[in-house]
Every structure is written in structure tokens, then in C-alpha cells.
Amino acid sequence: MGMFDYVRSQIALPDGFTGELQSKDFDCYLSVLEIREGGTLWIERFETEEVPLAERPYPEADDWRSFIGSERRINERWEQIEFHGDMNFYGTDADMGWHEYTARFSNGNLDWIKQISPAGEGAGS
Numbered sequence: 110m111g112m113f114d115y116v117r118s119q120i121a122l123p124d125g126f127t128g129e130l131q132s133k134d135f136d137c138y139l140s141v142l143e144i145r146e147g148g149t150l151w152i153e154r155f156e157t158e159e160v161p162l163a164e165r166p167y168p169e170a171d172d173w174r175s176f177i178g179s180e181r182r183i184n185e186r187w188e189q190i191e192f193h194g195d196m197n198f199y200g201t202d203a204d205m206g207w208h209e210y211t212a213r214f215s216n217g218n219l220d221w222i223k224q225i226s227p228a229g230e231g232a233g234s
Contacts, residue, residue: 112137114152116198118144118212123224126208130200135190142196143187144212148219150190155182191217197225 113131135142141153157180167174192214199209209225 112139114138114140114142116142116144116196118222119146120144120148120219120222122208122210122222124208126202128200128202128208130198130208130210132196132198134196134198142190144219144222149217150192150196150214150219151187152190153185154188155185157181158183189217193217199225 111133113133114135114137116130116132118130132142135152140155143151143153145151160179160181162168165175165178167177193216194214196212196214197210198212199207201207210222211225212222213220
């Protein structure tokens with residue numbers, strides 16, 4: 110398991126799913142990507158800064174827990190991506206199972222979104 114980015118779509122997905130999904134096609138830094146109603150792709154960009162030890166959840170820990178809460182996001186902002194190509198995104202929900210899609214963008218504009226595997230099938234089953 111590795112890092113990923115979150116994906117939200119304001120455009121209706123083929124099977125009607127409306128939840129948050131994941132993708133490994135961009136920064137893989139837990140950023141949020143949005144496919145907006147106008148068919149454009151946006152990403153929430155940010156920088157990080159180190160959190161002082163005293164402000165962390167486990168300031169006295171001398172193991173892996175000392176890293177929890179060691180960074181925080183600053184300068185958060187939305188930027189439009191002039192993406193050209195296919196973006197894959199996927200996830201699961203309790204009711205409908207596995208959801209996987211490909212969205213094709215041409216010069217920053219959405220051409221289409223296709224469902225890859227029907228709900229209930231695929232890696233999440």
C-alpha cells in the first residue's frame with residue numbers, strides 16, 4: 110500500500126457513485142483532485158512546515174509515533190491542471206462495492222469518463 114491522492118467528481122459518474130475516490134496518477138501526497146462541473150481538473154496544492162515537537166500528539170515518543178503530526182499543511186490553494194491524458198481513479202463503498210473509472214482529458218478539458226469494472230467486481234471484492 111502506498112500513498113495516493115483523493116478524487117472527487119462534480120460530473121456524474123457512469124454508475125451514479127458520488128463518494129470520494131483515490132488515484133495514484135498525480136502527486137500521491139494525499140492531495141485532493143476535483144473534476145469540476147465545467148469539465149476541468151483542479152488540485153489542492155499546499156506546502157508543509159514542521160510542527161514543533163511540543164505541539165505533536167506524542168512529543169515524548171522515541172519510536173515511530175514521534176513522526177505522527179510532525180508536518181502541517183500551509184498555503185493551501187486550488188490550481189487548475191492542464192492535464193492531457195487518462196486519469197484512473199477507484200474506490201469502494203459498503204453498498205455498491207468496487208468502483209473504477211478512467212477519465213480522459215484533452216488539453217485540460219474532460220472528454221469522457223468510463224467505468225472500468227462494474228460495481229461489486231474487481232480489486233475491492
